Amino acid sequence: MKHYHPQLCLLAALAASLGVSLCSGNLDEYYLDILLNIGINIILAVSLNLVNGYTGQFSLGHAAFMAVGAYGSSIVTLQMGKALLVVFGGAGWVAEGATFCIALIIGASCAALLGWLVGMPSLRLRGDYLAIVTLGFNEIIRVVLTNTAGDGPFGGALGLKSIEPYTNFFWVFAVAAIAIYSISMLVRSTYGRGFLAVRDDEIAAGSMGIPVVRYKVIAFVIGAFYAGLAGGLFAHLRTTIAPDGFNFLKSVDVVVMVILGGMGSTVGVVVAAVVLTVLNEFLRDFEQYRMIVFALILIIMMIVRPQGLLPAGFSWKGNRRA
Amino acid sequence: MEQFIQQLLNGLFLGSIYALIALGYTMVYGVLRFINFAHGDIFMLGAYTGLYLSKALSPLLAVLPWPFGIALVLLLSMLLCAGLGIAIEFLAYRPLRDKPRLNVLITAIGVSLLIEYTAQLFFGATQRPFPTLIPAGNVGGIGALNVTQTQLIVLITALALMFGLRQVVMNTRMGLAMRALSLNPTASALMGVNNSVVISFTFGLGSALAAAGGILYASLYPSIEPFMGILPGLKAFVAAVLGGIGNIPGAALGGLIIGITETLVAGYSQNIGIPSGYRDAVAFVILILILLFKPSGLLGKVEREKV
Amino acid sequence: MSATLKLDNVTIQFGGLRAVGDLSFIVNPGELIGLIGPNGAGKTTVFNLITGVYQPTVGSIEFGCVSVPGHRPHQITRLGIARTFQNIRLFASLSVFDNVRAARIMHLQHGITHALVRGPAFRDEETTLRYEILDLLDIFKLRDQADTPCKSLCYGDQRRLEIIRALATRPKLLLLDEPAAGMNPTEKEELMHLIRFIRDKFQIGILLVEHDMKVVMGICERIVVLEYGIKIAEGTPDEIQRDPKVIAAYLGSEAKKEEPLDA
Numbered sequence: 076m077k078h079y080h081p082q083l084c085l086l087a088a089l090a091a092s093l094g095v096s097l098c099s100g101n102l103d104e105y106y107l108d109i110l111l112n113i114g115i116n117i118i119l120a121v122s123l124n125l126v127n128g129y130t131g132q133f134s135l136g137h138a139a140f141m142a143v144g145a146y147g148s149s150i151v152t153l154q155m156g157k158a159l160l161v162v163f164g165g166a167g168w169v170a171e172g173a174t175f176c177i178a179l180i181i182g183a184s185c186a187a188l189l190g191w192l193v194g195m196p197s198l199r200l201r202g203d204y205l206a207i208v209t210l211g212f213n214e215i216i217r218v219v220l221t222n223t224a225g226d227g228p229f230g231g232a233l234g235l236k237s238i239e240p241y242t243n244f245f246w247v248f249a250v251a252a253i254a255i256y257s258i259s260m261l262v263r264s265t266y267g268r269g270f271l272a273v274r275d276d277e278i279a280a281g282s283m284g285i286p287v288v289r290y291k292v293i294a295f296v297i298g299a300f301y302a303g304l305a306g307g308l309f310a311h312l313r314t315t316i317a318p319d320g321f322n323f324l325k326s327v328d329v330v331v332m333v334i335l336g337g338m339g340s341t342v343g344v345v346v347a348a349v350v351l352t353v354l355n356e357f358l359r360d361f362e363q364y365r366m367i368v369f370a371l372i373l374i375i376m377m378i379v380r381p382q383g384l385l386p387a388g389f390s391w392k393g394n395r396r397a
Numbered sequence: 398m399e400q401f402i403q404q405l406l407n408g409l410f411l412g413s414i415y416a417l418i419a420l421g422y423t424m425v426y427g428v429l430r431f432i433n434f435a436h437g438d439i440f441m442l443g444a445y446t447g448l449y450l451s452k453a454l455s456p457l458l459a460v461l462p463w464p465f466g467i468a469l470v471l472l473l474s475m476l477l478c479a480g481l482g483i484a485i486e487f488l489a490y491r492p493l494r495d496k497p498r499l500n501v502l503i504t505a506i507g508v509s510l511l512i513e514y515t516a517q518l519f520f521g522a523t524q525r526p527f528p529t530l531i532p533a534g535n536v537g538g539i540g541a542l543n544v545t546q547t548q549l550i551v552l553i554t555a556l557a558l559m560f561g562l563r564q565v566v567m568n569t570r571m572g573l574a575m576r577a578l579s580l581n582p583t584a585s586a587l588m589g590v591n592n593s594v595v596i597s598f599t600f601g602l603g604s605a606l607a608a609a610g611g612i613l614y615a616s617l618y619p620s621i622e623p624f625m626g627i628l629p630g631l632k633a634f635v636a637a638v639l640g641g642i643g644n645i646p647g648a649a650l651g652g653l654i655i656g657i658t659e660t661l662v663a664g665y666s667q668n669i670g671i672p673s674g675y676r677d678a679v680a681f682v683i684l685i686l687i688l689l690f691k692p693s694g695l696l697g698k699v700e701r702e703k704v
Numbered sequence: 705m706s707a708t709l710k711l712d713n714v715t716i717q718f719g720g721l722r723a724v725g726d727l728s729f730i731v732n733p734g735e736l737i738g739l740i741g742p743n744g745a746g747k748t749t750v751f752n753l754i755t756g757v758y759q760p761t762v763g764s765i766e767f768g769c770v771s772v773p774g775h776r777p778h779q780i781t782r783l784g785i786a787r788t789f790q791n792i793r794l795f796a797s798l799s800v801f802d803n804v805r806a807a808r809i810m811h812l813q814h815g816i817t818h819a820l821v822r823g824p825a826f827r828d829e830e831t832t833l834r835y836e837i838l839d840l841l842d843i844f845k846l847r848d849q850a851d852t853p854c855k856s857l858c859y860g861d862q863r864r865l866e867i868i869r870a871l872a873t874r875p876k877l878l879l880l881d882e883p884a885a886g887m888n889p890t891e892k893e894e895l896m897h898l899i900r901f902i903r904d905k906f907q908i909g910i911l912l913v914e915h916d917m918k919v920v921m922g923i924c925e926r927i928v929v930l931e932y933g934i935k936i937a938e939g940t941p942d943e944i945q946r947d948p949k950v951i952a953a954y955l956g957s958e959a960k961k962e963e964p965l966d967a
Contacts, residue, residue: 082822133499135506196689202499203432204688207634211681214631218678257820264819264826265805265812265833272795272806279793282755284781284810284873293816327506334503339797366514373507377500378492 081260088252096245107244111312113352114247115305120332120348121254121341122301127330128338129262130294131274133202136193136209137302137329139216140186142321144303145310146220148182149238150228152311156239175241179250179307186303187296194295198288213326220318234317235310242312250308254301259341261297270294271339324366331369334376337383346385403542404664405657410548410617412656413555417610418633419640419648420562421603427579427643428599431498434505435485436607437630438512439478441623443608444527444615445520446474451528458530467530471554471612475605482604483597491593516623524622527615551613558609559649565602566645575599579643632659632680639687641697650695655680706768707733707784707876707909709754714763716753723749724933727763731877731909736899738924739913740944742953746933747913748790751879754911755787756780767877782810784876788866788883790913794854800865801850804837807872837872843905844868844898860891864898871902877909878902884916892916896923921945929953 099107123137151159156174163170197208225231261267272280273290281287310316328351336347351369358365376383418440425433450470451458458466489508493501534546566572574595577585586592614629615621636655640647663676687694709731716724724746731737739747752758754765756777765772767783775783795803818826841847844864849857854865863883870878880899884892896919903910914920920927921941929937929944931953937944944950 079822131499133502197685200688200692203502204638204692206499206502207432207631207638208685208688211631211635211684215678215681218675222675260822261816261819264814264822265809265830266815266819268798268802268806269809271798271802272809275795275797276793278757278777279789279795280806281777282781282787282789283807283869284778285806286776286778327510330503330506363514363518366510367518370507370510370514374489374504374511377504377507378489381496381500 081256085252085256088256089249092245092248092252095248096243099244108312109352109356111242111244111247111308112355113349114244114251115309115312116329116332116348116352117251117345118247118254118301118305118308119329120336120344121251121258122298122305123329124333124336124338124341124344125258125262125270126294126298127333128340128344129258129267129274130270130291131202131338132198132291132294133206134209134295134298135206135323135326135330136211136213136216137298138321138323138325139209139213140190140299140302141306141309141325142216142220142316142318143186143189143299144179144182144306145316145321146182146229146235146306147185147303148178148307149235149310149316151178151181152239152241153235153237154228171239171241175239175246175311178241178311179246179304182307183300183303186306187300190296190299191292194292194299198291198295210323210326213321213323217318217322220321230317232318234315234320236315238310238314238316240311240314242308247308247312250301250304254304255341255345258297258301262341274339327369331373334381335372335384337385340383340385343383343385347383399542400664401661404660406542406544406548407664408657408660409653410551410656411660412653413552414610414614414617414652415629415633415636415656416649416652417555417558417606417613418629419636419652420559420645421607422634422637423640423642423645423648424575424599424603426637427645428575428582428596429490429501431490431501432505432634433490433600433603434502435509435512436603437626437628437633438509438516439482439604439607439626440611440614440630440633441516441621441626442481442512443474443478443611444621444625445516445611446477446608447471447530447612447615448525448527448621450474451530463530463532467550467612467616470530471609474612475608478608479601479605482600482607486597486600491596513623513626520623522623524620527619527621529616529619530612531616547616551617554609554613558606562602562606562645571595571598628677635680635684635687638694639683641694644694644696647694647696655683658683708766708768709785709877709909709911710764710766711750711754712764712766714750714753714760714765716749716758717761722933724753724760724930727930727933727935729928729935729938731911733876733909734903734907736903736910736923736925737912738920738927739911739930740915740917740920740927741930744932745930747930748881749933750930751787751881751911751913754780754879755785778810781873781875784874785879786870786873786875786877787879788863788870788881790881790885792859792862792866794862794866794869796855798854799851800841800846800854800857801837803854803865803869804840804872805833807869808833808837810873840868840872859886860894863887863895867898867902871906875908877911880910880912880914882913882915884914884919892919895919899923 119137119141123134126132126134152174159174159177160166160170163173193212197205200208220229221232223229223231225233262270269285269290272285273287277287332347332351333344335351336344355365358368418436421436422433447470450473485508489504490501493504531547531550536544536546536549566575574585574590577588577590578592578595582592632655633652636651637648639654640651659676659679662679666675712728714724714727715722727750739750741747749758753760754772756772756775759773767785770783772780795806798806814826814829838847838850841850846861846865854862857865867883884895887895899910900923912920912924924941927939927941927944928935929950936949936953937947
């Protein structure tokens with residue numbers, strides 16, 4: 076039984092999410108909103124950590140995949156929502172849940188596909204070039220979305236409105252739990268050690284038989300998939316999305332979480348996601364100072380403690396067990 | 398046909414400004430092997446220092462003939478921003494001299510955001526009009542072609558600065574030191590070059606050019622705001638990569654190509670059937686194409702990693 | 705499957721510089737061959753050619769019956785060629801155990817899905833792997849340090865770890881790039897024993913690049929000598945030591961026969 080320790084933890088987390096979700100009617104709207112944002116940011120940070128932290132590929136375009144997931148899932152629920160509800164037996168939480176689930180997966184799959192298309196050619200590039208390409212890609216997605224027809228399915232510069240508020244505590248934290256579980260378990264396995272090897276020394280990794288580019292692309296695609304899920308959850312929480320919400324600054328937000336948490340430390344980035352989401356809330360009234368604070372965090376972290384607040388410690392503690 | 402040549406000319410003027418900014422990127426990359434993300438924001442600060450300098454010096458500017466006026470504003474602004482660039486290098490990048498390149502890149506992003514949002518705090522987010530340092534007026538043209546005085550001065554100034562840079566890089570000892578450092582930092586240090594001084598100088602020089610670019614840009618499009626440096630900065634970076642990062646003539650060439658292509662795409666967007674909002678995406682498409690097919694750039698050389 | 709390495713008229717040009725010119729030699733299965741030459745002779749370039757980091761401009765490289773050029777480095781490792789590096793390239797953030805573990809990825813039966821579901825098949829494979837790696841570390845007396853960060857090892861142990869890691873890929877041919885660099889005389893003696901031991905126990909061919917003549921002459925069956933990228937001699941240690949061209953290339957090989965002062 077002890078062999079299934081991680082899986083049991085995951086099931087417990089899922090059950091807990093469901094439990095809290097059912098009681099969440101009693102929670103203050105405001106605090107619930109913050110919690111959900113924390114959860115979404117955890118998903119974003121943990122998924123970017125796989126790419127930037129564990130595999131050492133500097134991606135600055137995570138928000139683009141979030142956008143694809145957000146738009147993808149929203150278009151599904153907006154255009155096909157009613158039809159899907161009927162398929163699953165009319166109104167009621169089963170039908171809604173199933174519809175939402177399908178919409179999320181479609182959105183995330185589109186994001187993953189895009190991640191594959193972008194990753195395949197770009198991940199052969201050097202670190203700083205990859206950063207610029209992902210940044211450029213982020214911009215391209217934003218420009219493309221902004222220039223779509225205002226009355227078409229993408230909504231143009233004003234985006235989409237009246238998205239069904241399907242997101243609740245269960246969905247957000249179930250996905251977050253799955254993200255944390257899958258990524259940390261993956262990295263711990265022998266197969267997953269390949270990501271770290273690629274990060275530490277690509278040439279040595281290749282010489283040890285590790286297909287370097289394939290690993291980078293896999294990390295990128297998984298990261299994009301989860302970012303897409305986060306985007307879908309985000310869209311159905313806010314109920315309104317616009318291209319400008321997924322710009323470079325949003326990508327930087329997630330990068331700051333990964334850097335603060337320690338590139339390559341799942342625990343660290345989760346903590347960082349919580350801290351920074353809360354910080355964002357406090358600074359909401361001081362929007363002008365928020366970015367200055369974030370920028371200073373970046374600069375000071377890099378100079379003083381580049382390994383992050385809670386750097387990866389598990390590499391050499393009991394890692395013999397997969 | 399005339400419209401085509403007009404667009405070409407417009408692109409030329411824009412491209413010469415991109416070239417000025419691109420030169421800074423490429424020089425810093427040459428000596429430090431990293432992309433100074435914050436470079437585009439020096440461009441913005443150049444425009445703002447130009448604004449405040451012309452306000453502060455307005456009595457003086459009123460009596461001077463306008464060429465001297467703009468030259469004065471330009472020079473002072475360049476000096477100020479050179480100092481700023483040197484300070485940034487010293488405070489934010491120098492402590493990371495031996496660290497992985499990615500760390501410095503992240504710091505540069507931080508510096509860039511810091512400059513932008515502090516500028517927003519101090520200067521306000523709204524667009525400000527840039528004073529007319531060059532009197533309006535056409536230099537005339539052929540038929541329907543039109544070149545304004547401003548455009549001509551922008552082009553001439555940009556070319557003069559690029560020529561000046563070439564003189565510095567090719568014919569001075571400091572320029573020689575820069576070239577040596579970019580080829581082999583260890584050897585240059587052993588040959589008596591004070592690497593730190595050369596790096597500071599390079600930053601100062603690049604920042605001065607960016608500041609000049611800012612003032613020239615603001616003269617062409619006289620409305621400035623704290624985030625005006627982002628897009629031109631990124632496009633200039635693409636220009637530097639296009640020409641071959643680390644290659645100075647390449648940066649100039651890249652700037653011109655990007656400027657002309659962007660203007661042509663924007664001008665003919667109706668004909669191609671794409672919304673004119675796509676003009677900003679042109680540079681990125683060029684970037685992706687170049688990195689896919691010739692990552693070392695048009696004039697650059699391939700760098701091999703020693704195994 | 706024959707594990708013979710065959711270089712035939714291999715040339716590589718970097719722009720105007722010909723780093724290796726018209727090089728031909730063979731390493732038969734189980735042989736211990738030395739590759740020597742003055743600095744800049746192109747020895748590491750030859751390694752890079754064999755392992756796919758560089759592609760030859762002219763000529764062919766065959767391992768078994770497979771043509772090496774055109775394959776990526778990780779594919780060449782899967783063919784059975786492993787290497788160590790001139791400057792140690794361990795996976796710095798990983799432990800001793802994990803460095804070796806990373807080298808076993810190419811032999812894994814399980815992929816991503818198994819790593820996520822973690823069923824019985826996955827656990828069995830991971831457990832078997834764990835014992836294999838510990839046994840391997842045991843042979844080289846690093847088992848007790850399995851969980852230490854590889855950066856904490858002393859230099860000699862790090863070099864040994866690099867060799868162990870290369871062996872974990874189950875190669876048929878092992879390329880060692882200056883394994884004795886930076887070692888004191890005692891460590892070099894141990895290294896010589898170690899290399900012979902590896903060849904005998906694992907039944908693999910070894911191609912060795914080394915500057916230390918004592919080590920090379922002491923263990924190699926055959927030696928290939930390069931100068932400016934060209935092979936100037938090939939033969940047994942005795943033949944090489946007496947070859948006038950080799951002596952001329954080293955300009956005073958009398959001094960080289962003593963213990964060289966390592967930089």
